[in-house]
Amino acid sequence: MDVGTTKICTIVAQVNAASIKFLAVSTAQSRGVKKGMIVDMESTSKAIRNSIKKAQTLSNVEIKEVYSGIADGYVKCMTNTGAVGIASGVVRQRDVELALETAQSVYVPLDKEIMHIIPLEYIIDGQEQITNPIGMRGVRLEAHVQIVTGSTNSLHNLIKCCEVAGVSVADIVLEPLVSAMATLRDDEMECGCLLIDVGGGTTDIGLFRDSKFIGTTILDIGGNQFTNDISVCLAIPVKEAERIKKAYGVATSFGEYDSEEIAITGADGERKVTRGHITEIIKSRSEELLNLIKGEITQLCGNNKPSFGVIFTGGGAQLKGFEILAQSILNMPVRIGMPEGKDMIDTVKNPMYSTAVGLIMYAQKSIDDPSSIEILAGDFSHIRKWIKGFVGKLFS
Secondary structure, eight states: OEEOSSEEEEEEEEEOSSOEEEEEEEEEEOOSEETTEESOHHHHHHHHHHHHHHHHHHHTOOOOEEEEEEOOTTOEEEEEEEEEEOTTSBOOHHHHHHHHHHHTOSOOOTTEEEEEEEEEEEEETTEEEESOOTTOBOSEEEEEEEEEEEEHHHHHHHHHHHHHTTOEEEEEEEHHHHHHHHHOOHHHHHHOEEEEEEOSSOEEEEEEETTEEEEEEEESOOHHHHHHHHHHHHTOOHHHHHHHHHHHOBSSOOSTTTTOEEEEEETTEEEEEEHHHHHHHHHHHHHHHHHHHHHHHHHHHTTOOOTTOEEEESGGGGSBTHHHHHHHHHOSOEEEOOOOSTTOOGGGOSGGGHHHHHHHHHHHHHHHOHHHHGGGOOOOHHHHHHHHTTGGGTTO
């Protein structure tokens, strides 16, 4: 279940080790979420319940537990290293676990929770860039890891809203991680790329290299700002502005359509504006967003830009002409990413479903081989326990 600023998407699928069978895809209007953060618990809980109800009707499956994603401005990354002695002289699974446990022994503020501990490399007696140390000989094992933390309040609020809506949370995952599972190709992950998910309220940037997650940053700007700009500049309601954006919005001028007049409806009734005027509004905001992204890319990558450039996904990536404008401003290869793979059905082959499909793929891995994914999972058991005592009292 992808709880976004503009929509809540729930996907139900039957999974096993070899395949995914999609049973239902439902979307419902999101309420109570702003810039990726829950600001109205009651409205969000009702919206989640509505999305769950639609998915249950379509799939004829009772939903009791969900995997959900999170991406807001409070998500942070930091690296750390843990080291242990290799007791037997040969690295065993327990040695790796101890090294990772040591690596996560780092100060985390009281308002933060560790969401993921992601191994970047292992080092044995000074030998670096080891991806799997099991069976290797040595005296000292080091684990260099990426630690992802999220806001305790954000995690509490999401889990609480789900509980009030009648479902428990199996896990909460950083959204760029699961979006990458659904959209990135192996060569892109290996040689280096940036995944940029343009959502309604936020733009999530993830850097991947050597098939590893290197870092992330979250911008509190997204597709809603495009809609708001149209609404303000044309003096029309937000709902009408969203219709105009989806029907006629382009991020760069194509010339032949600029003089075409379209009808819009505002408080003063119906009037006409040119498509060129709408394009100017959207292009201005697109350029602002892309220049912000360009600055964040410099912070994440320095001078070492990824070979495979940028993959845009999310609902905002569907804006016509955005890919062309992005390539021009970022001066990097750009493509639009959407869920790929042999199991994908036409319904989910859309950038707006990347996070939700990625959550299904994450769930598939965690169910099929928990040891392969457990290092990514945060321990939210104490949060769930705290919430259960309060769910019955909420909104009474």
